[in-house]
Amino acid sequence: MSSIKSIDNSQALILIVDDLPQNLQVLGSILRKNKYQIAVATNGQQAIDILKNISPDLILLDVMMPGIDGHEVCRRLKEQDSTREISIIFLTAKSETDDIVKGFELGAVDYITKPFNATELLARVKTHIELKKNRDVILNLIDKLEEKNRILEKLAVTDGLTRCFNHSHIIERLGNEICAACRHSDSLSVTMFDIDHFKNINDTYGHQIGDEVLVKVTDSIKDALREIDLIGRYGGEEFLVVMRKTDREGCYIASERIRKKVEALTWEHDNLHVTISGGIGTLENDDDTAASMIKRADECLYMSKEGGRNRIECGEIK
Template sequence: MNPTQNFDNSQALILIVDDLPQNLQVLGSILRKNKYQIAVATNGQQALDVLNNISPDLILLDVMMPGIDGHEVCRRLKEQERTREISIIFLTAKSETADIVKGFELGAVDYVTKPFNATELLARVKTHIELKKNRDVILNLNEKLEEKNKILEKLAVTDSLTRIFNHSHIIDRLSNEICAAQRHSDSLSITMFDIDHFKSINDTYGHQVGDDVLILVTNTIKDALREIDIIGRYGGEEFLVVMRKTDRKGCFIASERIRKQIEALTWEQEKLHVTISGGIGTIEGTEETAATMIKRADECLYLAKENGRNRIECGEID
């Protein structure tokens, strides 16, 4: 299907630039009869001024004008991002190859020689108007495709329920942060959080309540973090938080604050009480990897559960 097959000429705006009133009259008459909208300028400077306020689909530009000639107008328009893509057809009394080539080198798409032949003029105008409209359609489709691709890219790294990073992406981010911390000799810590007795919550109150718990716990943790921190859903009821430029003690303080905020949450279900346990891992040495940091955090998390849950374990703080 041709995207311009239903195109109405009255939708197209053409700027005519010529210093001779009779040329403006002839061109305007031809184009108006074919339902094109017309704007005019009588010299190069006026054309540049007019183009500050309108964005035509096509410019018919006389080459020989006093002051700023057509070639210079074209050069300036092609230098500006806002006007760079406007198609320009030169109007010229010259038919020498050198002049025609110069026009194309400056960025013109076509030329029409004087005196004007109405049939030829309309054919060239129609061609370039339709090309412009086709470009607009393609550009619009590309923009929509880019938007959809961005959505798909986000979905590929996002957990569908909690809207935070999913397992694979939070691991990738942790690996990147370890490299950055090692490169700049920065501290880096992680906390592995786990919702206590989550299976029991699902069994007692149902999976919808379980989902509500996951979402509210996620949002509570997110709200307590700094902008530079990163959170992801590591597993079913487990969350991995990466804290940049944070040592073991700082991570423990931040994690303990989060634990208390979760413990203080209130729920519609009168007997529901949600707590979390946490285990901390801190970067150690140049051979550190995401796997080794997570292993240490997981060991501390296991210790927190063994010691009664609803607590943070981090090993010895210097």
């Protein structure tokens, strides 16, 4: 079933702009009898001021007014973001082609000639009110679809459990960071973190607690990173952190701070103590790739685990 349908007139607000009280009375009477809500302005400047506080569905705008005429009011409204999309129907005693064309060129959607024919007036008003409401429905649907697309795009690059980047996306982002660092002669480092004895945690406490550990460790790492740094879940209990504008020594200091932060975490489960090990890989030349940097980080991570775990290994700091 279509979401686009005829509207209830009582929901529609129409601003009438005319300097002649009799015209305001006639138009207001016709529209109120058909359950439209009405606001009025007696000159162009008053209309502009009123529109700072209301957003009507339609404006009926007299062309010939003292001071700011209808054409100038229309031009100003179409220049403002807040009023640009409001439909304008010109009210005019003129029927010359040039005058009508000028109104359309300024952004009006229609015109009604005086004296007013109630049937014609209501038909034109109804058409443009429904067009406006249907356009609002479509724009709302577009907004919802765009939001859903943003969510889907985020899900496509996000690990479902830890809410950090997934494996493929962190690798892609690292490749981009390598290109940027080489282009600007910046430092770039990565740390591969691994939760120590994670299999034993799963075996002892169960996978639900294991998932809790993964989430809490990830959050702890995130909290210790700068806004410019990146984190992704590389494997089951492995996390890759990309540190922009950071050399080997700086990466070691930051990674050691993360290690201590995780080690200090408290847990509600008896005898559960969680630590992490880390290995560092640094951008060494323009030929480096994501794979080569991760390989060096993996080698250092292996050394860290061989050295007793709960430590950071970075190789030689030059």
